[in-house]
Amino acid sequence: MSSDRQNWFEGWRLFALLTFILACLCIWIAGMRGFEVDGVRMVIRFTARTSLLFFCLAFSAAALAKLWPNAWTRWLRRNRRYLGVTFAASHGIHAVAIACFAVMDPAGYAAATSAASYIFGGIGYAFIIAMAATSFDRSAAALGPRAWRILHLTGGYYLTFQFMVSFGKRIPDMPLYALFLLPLLIVMALRLIAMASTRSRRTLRAG
Numbered sequence: 001m002s003s004d005r006q007n008w009f010e011g012w013r014l015f016a017l018l019t020f021i022l023a024c025l026c027i028w029i030a031g032m033r034g035f036e037v038d039g040v041r042m043v044i045r046f047t048a049r050t051s052l053l054f055f056c057l058a059f060s061a062a063a064l065a066k067l068w069p070n071a072w073t074r075w076l077r078r079n080r081r082y083l084g085v086t087f088a089a090s091h092g093i094h095a096v097a098i099a100c101f102a103v104m105d106p107a108g109y110a111a112a113t114s115a116a117s118y119i120f121g122g123i124g125y126a127f128i129i130a131m132a133a134t135s136f137d138r139s140a141a142a143l144g145p146r147a148w149r150i151l152h153l154t155g156g157y158y159l160t161f162q163f164m165v166s167f168g169k170r171i172p173d174m175p176l177y178a179l180f181l182l183p184l185l186i187v188m189a190l191r192l193i194a195m196a197s198t199r200s201r202r203t204l205r206a207g
């Protein structure tokens with residue numbers, strides 16, 4: 001990839017393009033089922049999966065760049081903010097589709113949700129909104145680096161937990177759902193290994 005092209009596919013342009021493609025795919029998926037409730041449910045499931053992809057890329061970017069520094073991991077680290085905001089956009093579509101589901105099929109919606117899904121999902125959305133709102137230079141500076149780090153770390157770990165529960169609870173009925181837990185476990189392992197390697201380097205330097 002030439003460096004020009006590399007620069008083109010970065011930053012807010014990367015976010016806009018990915019979100020546009022995502023929105024088109026969702027309209028296409030819902031349209032395949034005539035914009036009936038089945039299509040809306042497919043969009044809910046599709047955006048849960050695209051959210052997983054963008055979340056994992058953003059939350060593992062720094063660790064990957066530390067463990068395997070190369071052009072691709074540096075690109076990933078440079079663009080983790082935009083991939084994180086793309087994750088928020090994907091979950092925004094998840095929310096719109098959930099609202100459509102609730103309006104179009106109240107009984108089916110009530111059967112698919114519970115008090116727990118509102119509480120834990122609601123906390124998840126609160127984190128997503130707070131993290132997206134502080135992903136701009138000005139809002140991040142207003143929050144301060146320490147509070148920013150605490151918010152984004154806590155939010156990242158909470159959302160990992162939320163994904164594990166939301167996918168995990170479907171495993172008894174559909175065992176293949178276990179595959180969705182794999183990327184989350186890999187991201188956690190990468191973060192731990194990168195943290196341990198930083199600590200051991202610091203200890204060596206101090207020793």
Ligand code: HEM
Pocket residue numbers: 041042044045046048049094098112113117118119120121122124125159162163166167170
């Ligand atoms: C109040 C907030 C939320 C509500 C009411 C909600 C509602 C739903 C509903 C109704 C479904 C099932 C759709 C169907 O079976 O047709 C679903 C699926 C899912 N949601 Fe959400 N959700 C919320 C927040 C979240 C959050 C914050 C996450 C993750 C960070 C999440 C991740 C998932 C996942 C992984 C699935 C399973 C997708 C699949 O079957 O492949 N949800 N959600």
